Amino acid sequence: MGLPVNGALDQYSARAANILVANHENAPLVEALAFDIAFVPSVDILIAATGARMTLTVAGAERPMWEPVPVAAGQEVRLSDMTGGMRTYVAVHGGFDVPELLGSCAPDSVIEFGQQFADGAAIPLNASTRAPVNPYFGMSLFNFDVAVPYFGDTAVIDVTDGPDIAEFAGTADRLFRAPYVVSTRSNQIGLRLTGDLPERATEGEMISRGVPVGAVEVPPGDELLVLHRGRGVTAGYPVLAVVTSTSLDTLGQARPETAVTFRHVSLEHASRDARAWRERLDQLRDRVATVFSCLGVEPCSAHAPTGRGTA
Amino acid sequence: MTVRIRIQETGESAIRVSGASGDREIDWRVVHKIARAVTTPGIDGVHSAIPTYESVLIEFDAERTSLAAVHAIVQAVAGELDPDEPLTHAPREFVVPVLYGGEHGPDLPDVARLTGWSEEAVIAAHLAPTYVIRCLGAPGGSPMLDGPELPVPVPRLTSPRTHVPQGVVSLAGRQATITPAAAPGGWSLIGRTPFTMIDLSSEPLVPYAPGDSLRFQRIDAERFHELEGQRLRATEAAL
Numbered sequence: 368m369g370l371p372v373n374g375a376l377d378q379y380s381a382r383a384a385n386i387l388v389a390n391h392e393n394a395p396l397v398e399a400l401a402f403d404i405a406f407v408p409s410v411d412i413l414i415a416a417t418g419a420r421m422t423l424t425v426a427g428a429e430r431p432m433w434e435p436v437p438v439a440a441g442q443e444v445r446l447s448d449m450t451g452g453m454r455t456y457v458a459v460h461g462g463f464d465v466p467e468l469l470g471s472c473a474p475d476s477v478i479e480f481g482q483q484f485a486d487g488a489a490i491p492l493n494a495s496t497r498a499p500v501n502p503y504f505g506m507s508l509f510n511f512d513v514a515v516p517y518f519g520d521t522a523v524i525d526v527t528d529g530p531d532i533a534e535f536a537g538t539a540d541r542l543f544r545a546p547y548v549v550s551t552r553s554n555q556i557g558l559r560l561t562g563d564l565p566e567r568a569t570e571g572e573m574i575s576r577g578v579p580v581g582a583v584e585v586p587p588g589d590e591l592l593v594l595h596r597g598r599g600v601t602a603g604y605p606v607l608a609v610v611t612s613t614s615l616d617t618l619g620q621a622r623p624e625t626a627v628t629f630r631h632v633s634l635e636h637a638s639r640d641a642r643a644w645r646e647r648l649d650q651l652r653d654r655v656a657t658v659f660s661c662l663g664v665e666p667c668s669a670h671a672p673t674g675r676g677t678a
Numbered sequence: 679m680t681v682r683i684r685i686q687e688t689g690e691s692a693i694r695v696s697g698a699s700g701d702r703e704i705d706w707r708v709v710h711k712i713a714r715a716v717t718t719p720g721i722d723g724v725h726s727a728i729p730t731y732e733s734v735l736i737e738f739d740a741e742r743t744s745l746a747a748v749h750a751i752v753q754a755v756a757g758e759l760d761p762d763e764p765l766t767h768a769p770r771e772f773v774v775p776v777l778y779g780g781e782h783g784p785d786l787p788d789v790a791r792l793t794g795w796s797e798e799a800v801i802a803a804h805l806a807p808t809y810v811i812r813c814l815g816a817p818g819g820s821p822m823l824d825g826p827e828l829p830v831p832v833p834r835l836t837s838p839r840t841h842v843p844q845g846v847v848s849l850a851g852r853q854a855t856i857t858p859a860a861a862p863g864g865w866s867l868i869g870r871t872p873f874t875m876i877d878l879s880s881e882p883l884v885p886y887a888p889g890d891s892l893r894f895q896r897i898d899a900e901r902f903h904e905l906e907g908q909r910l911r912a913t914e915a916a917l
Contacts, residue, residue, distance in 0.1 A: 370819060370883070530686040530694050572831045572851030575815055575822060577728030577735025579692040587836045587864070599816020599861065600728045600735075603834065603851065609689030612740060637690035638740050645741035 371580075373473040373596050376555055376619025377454055378612075379644060380418035383513055384458035386652045387415035387435050389659050394462040395472040397484070399455040401622075403447040410440050410492070413460035419452025419518060419620060433513045435460075435655075452518030452620035464491040475597065511654055514647055521546070522621050524614045525632045525640070526583060531605030535585075538565040539607060542583070546626040547591055555597035558618055559590040560627060565607055575601040581610035583629075593618060611637040613644050681708055681756045685749060690740040695752055696733040704761045706812060709734040710888055711765070715755040716748075724748065729888070730813045730822065731853075766889030770912035771808075772821075774856060774871050775897040775905055776847050778804075782870035782902075785835075789849060789866050793828050801896065803827055804847075804854070804868065809892045818844075818859030818876055819884040821892060825852040838864035845871045847894070858884055872897075872905040885910055 375381035375398060382392040390396075397404075403421075416423050416432045423430045426442040432455075438444055446455055465472045474483065484490065532539050547562035564585055578584075582594045584604040593610060594602075595618065610618060611632065621627060682698040695712055697705025713727035713734045723743030728735040738748050778801045779786040790797045809823040825832070832849045839862060842848075846857045848865035857863065858875035876883050886892065890912070897905070 371816075527687070527689050530688050572833060574731050574851060575813075575853060576694070576730050576733050579688050579735060579737060581689055587834070587838065601730055601813070601815035601822070603853075606688065609692070611689065612691050634687055634690050634745060638744065641690055641740035 370475065371596060371598055371600055373471065373475050373555075375454070375456065375473075376595055377418055377452075377456070377516075377616045378619075379516065379616045379648070380454070380620075381456045381458075382648055383433065383651060384415045384417040384456040386648060386655055387417070387433070387511065387513070388413050388458050388460040389655055390458055390460065390462050392648065392652070394458065395465050395467075396456050396458040396463070397490070399446060399457065401449060401453055403445070403449075404457075405443055405445040405447075406490075407443050408438055408440055408459075408492075412438050412492070414438055414444065414457055416446060416455060416457050417513075418455040420450045421446045421455050422448045433515050434509050434511060453622050454620060459492060461493045464493050509658065511651065511658075513651060516617065516620070518617075518620045520624070521626045521628065522617050523628050523630055524618055525611040525630050525637065526581075526608040526614070527611065527632060527634050527637050529583060529606035529608045532607055534567050534569050534605040535565045535607050536568040538568070541565045542591075542608060542629045543631055546628045549621050549623050549625045549627060550590060551623040552590070553621075553623065555595055557592050557594045557598055558621065559592055561590055564589070564591055567605060569605075573603040573605060575603045578602045578604075578606060579609055581612070581615050582606045583608040583610065595619065611640060613637075613640045681759060681761050683708065683712075683752070683756050685752060687745060688735065690745065692735055692737045693745065693748060693752070694733050694735050695756075699761065702732065705732040707763070707765050708756070708759065708761050710813070711759045711761075712736075712752060712755055715759065716751060721751060724751070730815065731824075764889070766887070769810075770886070770890045772811075772886055772890060772892045772910060773895050773913055774847075774873060774892060774910065775895045775901065776804075776869040776871050777897055777899060777902040778847075778869035783847070783868040785848075785866035786868045789828075789832055789868060792832065793830060795829070800826075800828070800868065804849075805894050805896060807893075809854070811886050811888055811890045811892055813888050814884065815855065817857055817861035817863075819882075820855045820857050821875075821884070821886055823854040823892065825849055825854045832866050834864040835866065838862055842867065843870070845873065845875070847871060870902075871910075872902045873908055873910040875910050877909060885912060 385392045385394050413435050415435050423432050424445045425438050430436045541563045547560035550559040552559045580596050584592045586592050684696045684698045686694045688694045697708045710729045713729035716724050717727045724738045726737045786797050790800050803826040811821045813822045815822045831851045834850050842863035844860050846867050847869040848867050850865040
């Protein structure tokens with residue numbers, strides 16, 4: 368198709384948010400990028416906020432992130448003061464009714480698809496399902512004890528060797544010597560980092576090839592480029608290294624000025640981490656299903672997007 | 679005839695499979711056929727394949743399948759395909775009008791200087807071939823072509839542009855393309871088509887596919903304005 372899969376840059380947080388409200392883990396959700404957001408539902412809803420650390424309040428009372436939180440119609444939900452990370456996700460039980468392209472609602476800035484919400488925007492919900500609203504004001508109904516990732520001023524990012532590492536003969540190791548710093552020119556297409564750059568040993572024009580999400584490249588200029596989910600699917604630069612799928616979540620939360628240390632791992636190590644990531648989400652889904660069935664909350668299996676990523 | 683391929687690991691969730699026959703046409707057909715076969719519904723865990731000129735990047739969920747399993751699938755698929763069978767049995771033809779040079783093709787003078795040719799000679803070389811669409815690339819499903827016959831490959835810009843508008847006709851290395859969507863870019867811009875290539879209300883979003891053929895047709899500024907915004911469509915088949 369010539370288009371990237373796209374979707375949430377921190378897949379673990381986005382999927383956990385959906386799982387916590389008994390949605391399909393790929394259901395559309397809202398991503399708050401660096402700024403505060405507030406909204407008021409017109410019906411009773413169950414929400415979960417995950418990702419970058421923020422203060423979550425419902426009608427002025429503080430509520431936990433990474434847990435399902437009931438909200439009554441008319442109560443204001445506010446997420447403010449992001450203190451670690453870049454992207455906070457908000458899922459609503461039942462999901463949002465939003466336009467999809469090729470089975471995904473994920474924004475794509477290149478083909479100009481997707482929704483960005485401005486002040487005063489209304490987002491339609493799917494057919495409302497009964498939300499469990501806690502009759503005891505101020506008490507949390509749930510405690511799922513989700514494994515919450517750390518987002519801070521430093522990040523350790525695992526990479527495996529890229530298919531074109533030989534093109535950087537003798538300088539590939541520079542990637543691991545000292546931390547790189549995330550530049551403000553980073554976005555959902557790729558992160559740009561400053562530091563001691565490996566150098567291409569070969570010259571000449573490469574033919575365009577498919578590039579994976581996580582590809583580490585050294586394009587012309589003075590920055591390292593790490594491609595993320597919004598990347599163009601083809602490029603003509605050699606791939607020095609590939610960020611592991613679990614470390615891509617961490618990179619998706621790396622703000623400008625974050626000091627990134629790259630760490631070399633084996634493919635076996637990277638595959639093991641990917642399976643452990645899946646097990647954590649599967650176990651969370653099982654715990655949520657057990658608790659919700661006791662409470663009489665219906666899981667939302669109706670909306671299961673076919674292919675691509677999450678909002 | 680056995681199909682020769684080379685498989686390279688590309689992280690724990692992808693492999694790059696390259697044709698290794700020594701023949702560009704065969705390699706191109708082979709990687710596109712592998713792409714089709716592995717994205718056929720029913721192959722668990724593989725979620726996309728990006729075939730280009732001589733390689734295909736196959737992406738999968740490392741949590742659901744393994745590198746070894748995907749290797750085995752690719753070997754099995756490669757063992758069964760016919761590398762000589764055409765990729766498309768009924769290729770369509772697309773004719774793309776282009777206004778060359780000036781503000782729409784700011785790099786045409788540089789390409790001329792690089793080749794030692796006149797701008798007119800570069801344009802003539804670009805107009806000459808009937809191109810085969812080799813693959814769909816970035817941004818937005820660009821039709822990737824083999825470049826025109828120039829004496830030297832066209833280097834990528836040392837400082838890529840942060841914004842290249844949609845419809846731009848460009849060259850890099852031994853490749854040529856048209857960009858359906860605005861994006862940053864490091865290719866040399868030699869002209870622009872007034873046509874719109876991408877349609878978000880249709881599926882697929884672009885009207886052409888790998889294996890179709892494409893020709894460029896020179897137009898002037900007046901014709902450019904008349905055609906601006908029209909959709910690119912395949913030429914009606916001759917009856």
